Amino acid sequence: MIYEANPIAVVIFISFVAFVLGLSFYFGKKGSSAKSYFAAGGEIHWGVNGVAFAGDYLSAASFLGICGMIAVAGYDGFLYSIGYLAGWMVAMFVVAEPMKRLGKYTFADALDAKFNSKGIQLMAGISTLIVSIFYLIPQMVGAGVLVTPLLGLPHYAGVIIVGVVVTIIVSTAGMKSTTYVQFLKGALLLIFSTILVIIVLINGFKTKPSDDFHQYITLTPSIENGAVVGVEEAEYSFVKQIEVGSTSFIKIMNEKGPRWWELREDNGSYSLVETLTIESTPEVDLFNGLPKEAGAFYSVGSASRLFKNGVEVQATGALGIFGFFKVINDSEIIRYKKVQFSDSDNSVMLWHQVITPGNEVLRPGLKFPLDKEKGATPADKLNFISLMLALFFGTAALPHILIRYYTVSTPSAARKSTIVAIAGIGLFYILTMYMGFGAMFNGVMDVQDGNMAAPLLAKHFGVVLFAIISAIAFATILGTVSGLIVASSGAVAHDLVDKFMGKQMTDKVKVLVGKGAAIVVGIIAIALGILFEGMNVAYLVGWAFAVAASANLPSILMLLFWKRTTSVGIIASITTGIITSMGIILLSSSMFAKYGLDPASAPFPIDNPAIFSIPLSFLALIIGSLLTQKKKSVA
Amino acid sequence: MDHGPNVKVDEHVDLVKYKTKVGIILFAVYTVVYSIFVLINTISPKAMEVAVMLGLNLAVFYGFFLIILAVIMGLVYNSICTKIEKKFSKEKGDAK
Known part of the structure; x- marks a missing residue:
């Protein structure tokens, strides 16, 4: 930043x-x-x-x-x-x-x-x-x-x-x-x-924490045989698709330059979700496709869904010392996972969204792998x-x-x-x-x-x-x-x-x-x-x-x-x-x-x-x- | 250069033994409570999700409990030690 x-x-x-x-x-x-x-x-x-x-x-x-x-x-x-x-x-x-x-x-x-x-x-x-x-x-x-x-x-x-x-x-x-x-x-x-x-x-908490908080946008890809071939929004054009582990990342262009997006599939419906990237080219490091000074590399940290007393809300209002944890437990949080890969001569560092249920952030396991079901080893x-x-x-x-x-x-x-x-x-x-x-x-x-x-x-x-x-x-x-x-x-x-x-x-x-x-x-x-x-x-x-x-x-x-x-x-x-x-x-x-x-x-x-x-x-x-x-x- | 303690400490050997014994017992109690916490986290991290009271799950409740217990046990330890120090100090004064 x-x-x-x-x-x-x-x-x-x-x-x-x-x-x-x-x-x-x-x-x-x-x-x-x-x-x-x-x-x-x-x-x-x-x-x-x-x-x-x-x-x-x-x-x-x-x-x-x-x-x-x-x-x-x-x-x-x-x-x-x-x-x-x-x-x-x-x-x-x-x-x-x-x-x-x-x-x-x-x-x-x-x-x-x-x-x-x-x-x-x-x-x-x-x-x-x-x-x-x-x-x-x-x-x-x-x-x-x-x-x-x-x-x-x-x-x-x-x-x-x-x-x-x-x-x-x-x-x-x-x-x-x-x-x-x-x-x-x-x-x-x-x-x-x-x-x-x-x-x-x-x-308290809000789904949009401040007026200048960057809301991450979603695009719709055109899919053929399970692969992205284009983007439905006219101002964007498809460049390439890269697989990193089980996740697909799509490079698309608009008038500002190239950016990487995450491909998501939900019940047969596909979407492209904005990510944060630092792409190191031989000449310069690009932050979300632009030079660092452009300020396109945003701060993060917010709830995707907030629940207070069982009701979904946009803002919780003031919270008590115990109610604070109840709201976290019942809500969904957007966390970011880092991946690294190469694209031709460029190295790419990318953070993509991971929607995490509140009950999971309030118990051990996100940093220290302890849950056998999630692959924790002895x-x-x-x-x-x-x-x-x-x-x-x-x-x-x-x-x-x-x-x-x-x-x-x-x-x-x-x-x-x-x-x-x-x-x-x-x-x-x-x-x-x-x-x-x-x-x-x-x-x-x-x-x-x-x-x-x-x-x-x-x-x-x-x-x-x-x-x-x-x-x-x-x-x-x-x-x-x-x-x-x-x-x-x-x-x-x-x-x-x-x-x-x-x-x-x-x-x-x-x-x-x-x-x-x-x-x-x-x-x-x-x-x-x-x-x-x-x-x-x-x-x-x-x-x-x-x-x-x-x-x-x-x-x-x-x-x-x-x-x-x-x-x-x-x-x-x-x-x-x-x-x-x-x-x-x-x-x-x-x-x-x-x-x-x-x-x-x-x-x-x-x-x-x-x-x-x-x-x-x-x-x-x-x-x-x-x-x-x-x-x-x-x- | 001189060696030995910075300030000469004059405590009766029985007083030291008593305070050490109390310290070890309280230490053992806290170690057991802490070990159970670590074991639950290790063996069954999902169990820490269980709601306990005041909207807190077991993970947060046990964590806060360990912190508050530390302060309470510290105060108990100090109270026991201060009482016995006063007793020894009084006996020493009477002996003079």
């Missing part, structure tokens, strides 16, 4: 970012010790820390990715919300207080508290870096996605802006400013998401269980979440801040259902990128709301990226340089090393954010959770609850978790598609590694520990 910058949006956005930077510099001047830089001096109030937790956790994956996935695939997106939230129960009941008792700056401190092992320090530091970088990728992708409609800039510009701003924040002030940025953004995200949902409910089901396992066990193993337990003063404060976080995050995840389905019905979807569903939904209700929501979404990314970069810099300065390499450093030098590491990680994040453009951010975060759950959680749990755990066992567990989870991801069908290879030829049939890598990591710990019962301090 074509996006143009709106001056009001730009002013609100820049003011917000400037305020966040000002806040960082202010706190940067207040503390320069390592304790202040890496753990905010351990003096943050639990209430503030709880909201900051929410701000840290509700990343691009939640606001952009989940809302986008719900808008595109319905209930399956909400499964991410449930998994992300359920993971906090592991954090609250099992990990929060012990982490606070054992640690100092990083989660490696907690793992190493009993052993003082160089091997643990090295592997925990490496694990923190890998998980943080995996988690950084979707945040940076989300940043690129946001600036395109907001500022009219290309994807890479957004990635670079976030990378530079965050690196400035982190390298100037560390954990304290990061905490207040996250607090601010967490609170604003909850407030404005609630406002957006209230507006969605007041407006591997599909395993893949789904593996994802839900990773989300459940991943949260409590994320380094940037774990370090937040060191910013409060006591274990009870750690516990209370976790409860505040769960309440805030839980509320937000309930709101994702309303925002996601709101986008699905309000004609705001960009078929090229579902990640922008929530901000574009806000745009539907006015540019000021859009600017505020986008600025908050941008701050969401700033906050999460800041937390990740602080965690990474702590891993380098504290775990690797100080403890593993044994370099004697003054507090000042340690902070300097941390800031240097922050800049390097920031640059890596920018590069990866540009490379992974176009992938759903919630999906990418699922991988980060899988790596974290595999590499870190078995060690944390076994250290706390199995007395025979040894340092060798922990090292074996982290190493196994990293290698197996990353190995499966890198050899998965999704990554094969990214490499430009045939996804079907990928050695692993599933994308989510947790179901294999978590048990293997536990097994490595148990075997490593049992074999080294008398050598606890060797490593």
